[in-house]
Amino acid sequence: MTAIETLKSTSNTLRDVLTRLQKEDAALGHFNVSDHVLLKAVIAAGAESKLPVLIGASEGEREFFGARQLAALVNSERQESDFPIFLNADHTHSLAKALEAAKAGFDAVTIDFSALPFEENVARTKEAVQAIKAVNPAILAEGEIGDIGTGSEIKETAQGGKLSTPEEARQFVEATGIDNLAPAVGNMHGMLKSMVQGKAKKHLDLERIAQIKKAAGVFLTLHGGSGTDDEHFRKAIAAGINIIHINTELRVAWRESLDKSLARDTNEVVPYKILRPVVDSVKQVVSLRLRLFHGQPASREAVGTVA
Numbered sequence: 001m002t003a004i005e006t007l008k009s010t011s012n013t014l015r016d017v018l019t020r021l022q023k024e025d026a027a028l029g030h031f032n033v034s035d036h037v038l039l040k041a042v043i044a045a046g047a048e049s050k051l052p053v054l055i056g057a058s059e060g061e062r063e064f065f066g067a068r069q070l071a072a073l074v075n076s077e078r079q080e081s082d083f084p085i086f087l088n089a090d091h092t093h094s095l096a097k098a099l100e101a102a103k104a105g106f107d108a109v110t111i112d113f114s115a116l117p118f119e120e121n122v123a124r125t126k127e128a129v130q131a132i133k134a135v136n137p138a139i140l141a142e143g144e145i146g147d148i149g150t151g152s153e154i155k156e157t158a159q160g161g162k163l164s165t166p167e168e169a170r171q172f173v174e175a176t177g178i179d180n181l182a183p184a185v186g187n188m189h190g191m192l193k194s195m196v197q198g199k200a201k202k203h204l205d206l207e208r209i210a211q212i213k214k215a216a217g218v219f220l221t222l223h224g225g226s227g228t229d230d231e232h233f234r235k236a237i238a239a240g241i242n243i244i245h246i247n248t249e250l251r252v253a254w255r256e257s258l259d260k261s262l263a264r265d266t267n268e269v270v271p272y273k274i275l276r277p278v279v280d281s282v283k284q285v286v287s288l289r290l291r292l293f294h295g296q297p298a299s300r301e302a303v304g305t306v307a
């Protein structure tokens with residue numbers, strides 16, 4: 001039996017993989033993609049390490065890529081791969097977009113009504129959970145509470161508001177029926193300039209993660225992973241984090257390597273010659289993060305070395 005046949009013959013749903021990784025004290029890496037260069041980089045990193053990857057696309061990323069087109073590409077990659085590949089509809093702010101992703105074949109949806117007051121967040125999330133599970137009972141529904149700022153971009157000042165409490169987490173999970181919860185635990189979307197330069201790191205409230213895990217009793221997702229201290233990642237996984245989202249680090253690597261590649265030869269017009277080094281640079285960042293999330297030694301810190 002080939003490696004691909006073995007993978008296909010064993011039960012390898014997203015839930016199975018998360019359950020297995022939790023036992024192994026590892027987390028599933030979630031990497032956002034806006035284009036085929038980023039997608040190729042994430043797939044290449046997974047193929048090299050044979051570690052599972054969760055590909056994410058927010059509403060904006062899906063609009064640029066095409067939700068059904070991205071799902072078709074991921075499905076085609078999956079058929080030829082000997083490692084698990086999953087697809088998440090990241091930061092989905094409407095029922096219509098959640099349904100669109102479920103119908104397109106996404107494995108998971110991050111339902112994000114966290115900007116609304118708690119009770120409204122509960123009601124809208126619950127409605128979306130029921131709707132997407134009616135399309136695909138195996139789909140994983142994620143809900144968000146708290147404020148960790150928006151946008152995987154380089155920022156001047158830190159964002160984010162009140163941290164989530166264990167009691168809120170318990171109530172939210174019970175009332176909505178979500179499969180995994182994304183709380184605010186000191187994380188923040190995007191990176192400060194000092195983080196891009198490797199001079200500062202994000203730090204997490206590890207005790208709070210452990211308390212929320214106990215109270216919520218579901219898989220936990222850490223958003224805003226870019227620029228987080230390596231040791232905090234390790235401890236956050238030990239405290240109960242199951243999925244880690246990384247986006248800005250990939251975007252920084254994409255931008256810096258694209259600038260460099262374009263500057264190398266101003267007469268170069270062959271897209272795949274310009275873009276190949278960009279795929280390689282992004283892949284390096286993904287590989288480092290993947291190794292870290294699976295407790296494998298990383299040769300260097302990912303942040304600040306992406307240029």
Ligand code: G3H
Nearest residue numbers: 152190223224226247248
């Ligand atoms: O959903 C996407 C992530 O939470 C990414 O956050 O850009 O800080 O890595 P990040």
Ligand code: ZN
Nearest residue numbers: 189223224245
């Ligand atoms: Zn996020």
